[in-house]
Amino acid sequence: xxxxxxxxxxxxxxxxxxxxxxxxxxxxxxxxxxWYRQIHSQGPQYIIHGLKNNETNEMASxxxxxxxxxxxxxxxxxxxxDTAVYYCIVREDNNDMRFGAGTRLTVKP
Amino acid sequence: xxxxxxxxxxxxxxxxTSVKIECRSLDFQATTMFWYRQFPKQSLMLMxxxxxxxxxxxxxxxxxxxxxxxxxSLTLSTLTVTSAHPEDSSFYICSARPLxxxxxEAFFGQGTRLTVV
Numbered sequence: 001x002x003x004x005x006x007x008x009x010x011x012x013x014x015x016x017x018x019x020x021x022x023x024x025x026x027x028x029x030x031x032x033x034x035w036y037r038q039i040h041s042q043g044p045q046y047i048i049h050g051l052k053n054n055e056t057n058e059m060a061s062x063x064x065x066x067x068x069x070x071x072x073x074x075x076x077x078x079x080x081x082d083t084a085v086y087y088c089i090v091r092e093d094n095n096d097m098r099f100g101a102g103t104r105l106t107v108k109p
Numbered sequence: 110x111x112x113x114x115x116x117x118x119x120x121x122x123x124x125x126t127s128v129k130i131e132c133r134s135l136d137f138q139a140t141t142m143f144w145y146r147q148f149p150k151q152s153l154m155l156m157x158x159x160x161x162x163x164x165x166x167x168x169x170x171x172x173x174x175x176x177x178x179x180x181x182s183l184t185l186s187t188l189t190v191t192s193a194h195p196e197d198s199s200f201y202i203c204s205a206r207p208l209x210x211x212x213x214e215a216f217f218g219q220g221t222r223l224t225v226v
Contacts, residue, residue, distance in 0.1 A: 034214060036217075038153075041200070041220070041222070042219055042220060043113075043115070043202050043204075043217035043218050043219045043220045044153070044202070044204075044217045045217070046214045046215070046216060046217075049214055087152075096143055096155055096158050097143065097155075097204065097215050098155055099145075099152045099153040099154075099155075100152060101152050102152060
């Protein structure tokens with residue numbers, strides 16, 4: 001019952017920016033957008049989250065559209081170690097976190 | 110970032126035995142912890158939500174008598190798979206959310222791979 005839609009897979013050249021889209025057209029006003037990634041056989045790793053404004057940290061940037069119905073995670077300079085499944089999740093502050101199918105990003109040399 | 114530790118990282122057990130998995134938040138307190146299960150090539154599926162000092166809330170289709178959850182302190186939750194069978198073989202992952210509001214992120218353990226033979 002994930003509230004997000006992501007492409008199943010994407011490729012990106014090493015050193016280039018990886019732009020991962022996410023649709024969340026039914027997002028409500030108090031729901032945040034979270035991004036996690038999972039490298040094979042590991043637990044998910046937190047990347048970034050936001051409510052309305054665009055956000056940036058040392059790992060990535062999060063661009064949220066003005067209507068909040070979609071967002072894009074940007075990895076500015078993808079490396080081979082960024083190959084993983086990326087999950088976009090929307091949830092209210094104290095609710096549980098439910099995962100959709102995610103996007104399998106493959107960074108190629 | 111905050112650290113969540115799971116133990117063991119992997120375990121092999123015989124069919125019919127029970128296995129306990131621990132989830133600890135090492136540098137923060139968590140009133141709520143979550144347990145997930147992940148089968149090969151699939152996404153994480155939420156099994157239950159564990160609240161410190163109270164009974165866990167299980168997702169539909171998850172047997173509470175088979176997957177016993179205890180959350181006795183603000184830094185420790187345990188999942189016991191009772192009478193394990195080969196179909197319980199999976200990757201079990203916990204997460205913990207620090208106290209506080211304002212869009213607090215959850216942190217995940219490294220996962221426990223359970224193989225029932």
